[in-house]
Every structure is written in structure tokens, then in C-alpha cells.
Amino acid sequence: MTRAATLAEIAREAGVSTPTVSKVLNGRADVAPATRERVEELLHQHGYQRRRSSTPSSPLLELVFHELESAWAMEVIRGVENVVREEGLSVVLSESSGRLSLGQSWMDGVLARRPTGVVLVLSGLDRAQQAQLTSRDIPFVVMDPAGDPGQEVPAVGTTNWQGGLAATRHLLDLGHRRIGMVAGPRRMMCSRARIDGYRAALDMAGIAVDPDLIREGDFHHETGHKVGLELLRLPERPTAVFAGNDLQALGLYEAARELGLRIPEDLSVVGFDDLPVARWVGPPLTTVRQPLTEMAEVAARMVIDLARGNQPSTLRVDLATTLVERSSTAPPLASTRP
Template identity: 55%
Template sequence: MTAVDPSVTGKGVPVTRRGRRRGETTVAVVARLAGVSAPTVSKVLNGHPGVAAETRQRVEQVLREQDYRRPDAVTQAPMLEVAFQALESHLAIEIMRGVAQVANARQLAVGFTETASGPGWLDHVLRRRPVAVIAVYGAAMRREHARLAASGIPLVALDPTGEPVHSVPSVGAANWNGGLTATRHLLELGHRRIAMIGGPPGFLAARARLDGYRAAMDAAGAEVDPSLLRSGTLSYEDGLRHGRALLALPTPPTAVFCCNDLLALGVYEAARRAGRRIPDDLSVVGFDDLEFARWSGPALTTVRQPLADMGAAAADLALTLATGTAPPRLRLELATTLIARASTAPPR
């Protein structure tokens, strides 16, 4: 991999160099200044466990103050790390596309890791010494943020599932407005008995979409029947399960707003098994606008999240933080858009 001069990127990100010039700091010097052994310094440098948090912070502080550079490291471009809960997520590809677009323009490498692999994922990330980390759909990550901050590595949360650490900047979509727009679309078609299949109650985006649904129903004077509100794991299987239960009600819904496109596909299958036609007997709206939404039969009406733009915005924010510049605000929300296709129609 080719080295990149910080002046080329314009962001001042450090580049590891081969060899050591006279007068440069050694592991022994760092150990002496930090009051620890050389093996302890090596553990910190390589992200290994077994070092007390206070000791790790002291060593990392000395490393920064002395501008330590590894003597044996191969020349490499600075790296931007993206941490996903699961890389096989249907959303991951679009997010990666946006991150890669920004990284390529700045001549940065991009690394990917899975947080679901276990608590050791951060040790591997610290070993790679990225210029910044983007955590996608992560929880609060207080402990991880503290360790990254101690290493001088900024963290950005992309659509966090839980309430993010107050000092961690985040990027997300306008989920409340998306829920409002989806439900308003169904109301304008004439539906009043509108079900919603949401996500886990602790998932911030799912809560915001549900609140948007409730706001639209309230504004239209439409009653929210508690039996029409379901929550699940944002999976096809839960869409099928809840869809079958909703269609088996004595007075089933005429429309269903799903918290994501996978749930909507599950409802499609539930309708097929119940002998209901979409949109003649049941209107369905999803959320995300993943690539398969337009290929569904019929093509799915859904709320588009600008996933690639969210990835790019998170990368821009992370690299701004890497230069020591404070962001203008801690939360950035990108607009969502209703994409009306063939799965919605007026009720019969």
C-alpha cells in the first residue's frame, strides 16, 4: 500500500514510516517516561488486553506526547475503520459505498470489523491504529469510546440503536418524519385501519418511526387500535409472523406500515398465504428502500433512507474530528423520502 503524505490528504492524518531516525523515541524511552515495563508498552501498542485502564491511558499519553512511530511497521496509508454489528446486514453495502467514496477521495484505506464477534473486536481495531472509527448501529459503547478516546482515536456513531454517549457525534436519518410520511400516505389513500409492525422497543430509530406513525394518525383523527401495533426483530420471519396474526384478526387492517423492508417482505408472504392480494386487499409500506424493494411483486412502496449519504457524512465527520476540529453539532440527520410504487392503493 502506498504511503500518503498528510499534505496530500489535507487532513493531517499520520502516516507510519519505515525505519527510525536518530533521536526518535524508543519503546524503552516510553516505558521509562510512563513508569512501566517495555512489555507493557508493547501490549498497549498492539492493543492486547491485560493492562489496567489507568496504565494504558498513561502509556498512550506518553506515546502521543513523544510522537512515537513504530520502527518495524510497513509503510501504509492511514486507515478509517468501520465497525458493524454484522457485515451481512442488507444495509451494510450501501453504507460502505458512502464511506469508501470519502476515503478514496482522501487517499485513505478503509477497514471493516464486526462487533458481534465478541468483546475483543476493539483490541484488533486498536492494533490497526485507525485515524477514526465509525460504529454502525451500535449501542451506547461507553467503554469502547473511553478506550478509543484514550488512544486519541475519534468515534462517530452511525444511526445508533441506543442512546449514544453524549459526547459522541452521530449521523442518522429523519426516522420520525419517515414514519409520519409513510402513514400520511396511507391515510391520504383513504385507509383508517392501519397496522404498524415496529422494531425492538429499545431501538431509537424504531421508536422514532412509531412516534411518526402515531403523530400522523393523531393529526388525521384516526384511532390507533392497540391490537394493530406489533414489534419484532426487523426480520422477514417476524414480518411473516405478525402479518399472519394481523390478517387473522376479526377486523384485519387494510394497510400495514413496516419498520423496514424485510418486515414488509414477510407481510407479503403472510398475505399470499391468506389469499389476500397486494394492494387490492392490503396496502403495504416498508422502510429503507433496499435494492430488492423495487423487484418485489408488486414493487414495494417504501421510505428511502439515504444510506450511502449517511456513510459519507459519517466519514466526513470522523475525518474532521481526526484533525482536532470540533463538529458544529453533535447530531446530523439526513432527510428520508417516500418512494410510492405498486404496493399501496385506496381500500376497497
């Protein structure tokens, strides 16, 4: 079927006019929700996909964040900007206010803006939203997906499990045996992978995982401080802690200071991310480098290639993590050895 015939057939099946179908395609707000839902369902059933040549996109790349509050986001923005600047594109920033899924109002805005492509960071799209973008020929890539995006969805991540393993092994090699963890949200795939790497390192060393030494955080300073105090006030406290990200590690620094513990003499700390602040805190933080800027560059290039009709050689790219040793880790004092 031609595009005109497809739209006409969808309009007839939905019991609406062809201009109404066009309004739905263009993300117009002046369509009743029930009508919009029915038209979207028919677009999906027909496998409708807009022709690229007939609907030029805007020179925009939509960058969607789970949250926009930290230096972590700035590293991602820097990577995307490195790519779009060369391509003559601009960046539109969106935030899902901590939610891992995006609402219809966000989708309506994207359909109206008709960007060259969308990069979603720690967010995701449900099947219906994926179908909406596909039908409008708007490519999308997920960076550091919160959950399993599906085999058919382009995604860029990092070796979170290997990073968790390396961080914990480093502490084990220093002689620590009672190692705590301030994890990130378990609902996030990256956080679960880091926890699994921590568990695997302990298992390989013949050390049983103690659930009392694992606390769930939310990747923010405040939670690192709060659950850090819980860990460090245990009757038998850990001699070392692996924090699921640098921000929680810095919260743990403050918890140790409040309790009169010295880093690394009384407590070794390892973070994850290697944000710029990690090298300037006192003492400089040992951490797992996650190549955020490079990940963002790969995601931006991938979505631009998709917009040009080029299919990537692989839909899943995982960049390597690296342990960066600084001054926040040392062997445990003899008096604190288990």
C-alpha cells in the same frame, strides 16, 4: 506533563513497567486483564491522549456493523467506499454479531491496528471504550445510533420520526383507518422513533392507537413474515401495514400471498429504507427513503476530518427522509372499509 513523564507516572501508580503501559496503549494481548483494567483506569484519570504526530495511524477506516447480512449494509459500505477511495484509505469491516455493544476483543484489535478512525453503524461504545479510543487519538463517529450516544459523540442519522409520520399519513390520506405496524426492535432508537411517528400520525387524525395492530420485529424477512401472518389473521385485520423496514415489508408480502390477499387491492404496504430491491418486487414497494449511502459518506468524511484535527461545526447530523410512492398502496376496497 510530557508524554514520557505521563507514561512513567502511570506505570509507577499501576506498579508496572513503562513498557507494560505501552503494551496496553497498543492493544497487545500479552497483558493480564487486571493489569490492563488498572492501566486503562489511570489513563482515563490522567486524561492521557496520545500525540498524533508521534504515533502515525494506519491508512484504514474501521467500519463496524451490528449485522452484515442484508442489502442495507451494502448501501452503507458503498457510501464509505466513495469517500475513502478519494482519501487513499482502505476499509476494515467488523461485525458485532447482532449485539449493540462491542467486546474487549474487538477493542484490542482496533488498538493494535490503530486505524485513522472508526465508524460504528447501529452499534455503540460504552464510556470506558470511548475513553480508550480517545486516549489513543482514534476518532469515532456513530451512524444511525442504536441508543443515545451522548451529546459529545459525533453522530449521523436520519429523520426517523418524520419518516414514520409520512408513511402513516400517506395511508390515512388514501382512506385507511385500521393501519397495522411491523416495527423494528424497541431497543433501537431508530425503531422507537418510527413507531412514535406512526402513533403521532394516528393521533393527529383522531384515531386511537390499537396495541393489537403493533408487532415488534427484528428488521429481517422472517420476522416480517411471522408477525405479518399474526396481523393478517386477526378477526378484524388491518387494511394497511407500515413495516419498519423494507425487509420486513417483503416478509409481509409473502404472508399476504399465503393468505390469498392481493397487494394493494386487499392490503396496502409501506416499507422504510428504499433498498434497490424495493422497486423490483411485485408490486413495487411504496417506502420511506432513508439516504443510507449519503449518511455513510457524511460519517466517513466526519471521522476523517476529526483525524486531521478539524472539529465539525455540529456533532449531530440528521439527513431527511422522503416518501417514495409506488404501487403497493391504494385506497381500501369499499367492502373492507371500517
